[in-house]
Amino acid sequence: MPSSGEPGSGGPITSDGSVVEIYRRVSGDAEVQTIAAMLDPASSVLDLGSGVGRIANPLSELGHQLTAVDDSADMLAHVRPGRTVQARIEDLRLAEKFDAVLLASSLINYPGVEFRRRLLATIAHHLKPDGKAIIQWRPLEWFAQRPPGSYQRSDGPMLQTMTILSNQHGTVVGEFTLDYDGKSLTQSFEAHHVTTDELKALLDEVGMRLDTADPDSSEWLVATPRRRTMPAWMSNS
Incomplete structure (x- = not known):
């Protein structure tokens, strides 16, 4: 979902056109409540595309261990607790695994099937065998x-x-x-728009399954690893 900001209207604009000040000022309270209800206490959470920490900051305050990832240093400068990593999501390959991997802001609805495939590959790579992916999307x-x-x-x-x-x-x-x-x-x-069948097929490619019962009427999806070896291209890409 490439975007374009109004130059000079409100501070830094990231390489994809996101206006940092918009993300800094818009509340993430509703999202945090939803996500927190899905997490076990003191979970390790990888927040992909964390932006200014609208979700990462309050989740850390609730006792979760956050690693916030964004490709913008201007965004990450506002993330307070936890660890920050400046990187593109699709290129990220950390050594550790997490209890939960979060992909918010409907990034899964950005243009490009290959981009979605690589996002999901990053998620699958960083999940513990009993971990869960929490994905925000735009349903039908x-x-x-x-x-x-x-x-x-x-x-x-x-x-x-x-x-x-x-x-x-x-x-x-x-x-x-x-x-x-x-x-x-x-x-x-x-x-x-990404259909449920399209999403399930992409998840299957990276060794995951969709657990949400009614995804077409849900803004937040849960996906978990399936018990099989992940494709070699995931770990080598």
Whole structure:
């Protein structure tokens, strides 16, 4: 989901166009509550694409051991506790394994089948045999409920606006705008629909299975390792 920020409107913009200040100001409370309920106490968690630590920071405060991964040093500068690793998700190959690997922000809906395959390979590589992957995605109903137009909601003193520019052939293109303190920050986004069967096939390729019973109506998915040897390309890529 490559994005583009408004130059000069709010501090650093990452290489993929993400506006750091937007991620720093938007609350992750709802996501944290959902994820925390899926974790065992004091879990080791690998947060892929952690950004500014919206999820990693509060999970650390709840007693989990976090390793936050992002390819932006500007993002990682806001991650407080735990360990940070600057790297592209698809290239990451750490030596240790984790109780849980988190892929939030609907990264699985970014364009490109090969990109999704490599994301899932990274997840599978870092999971303990009894670990779990927690994946946020845009299910079918999200796409069905997003016709072109603007959708707004308030978060305290901030106004968040999602503008859908087009929604066709399983692809949503739009903009997200954050208004606060007389400032306005905007970045674009693109989300591609991934069917449950497509996701299951990709998970199978990397030795994982989908455990969520009704993925088409769930924003958060759980996947776990299957008891078989992972393909050689996963560990060598």
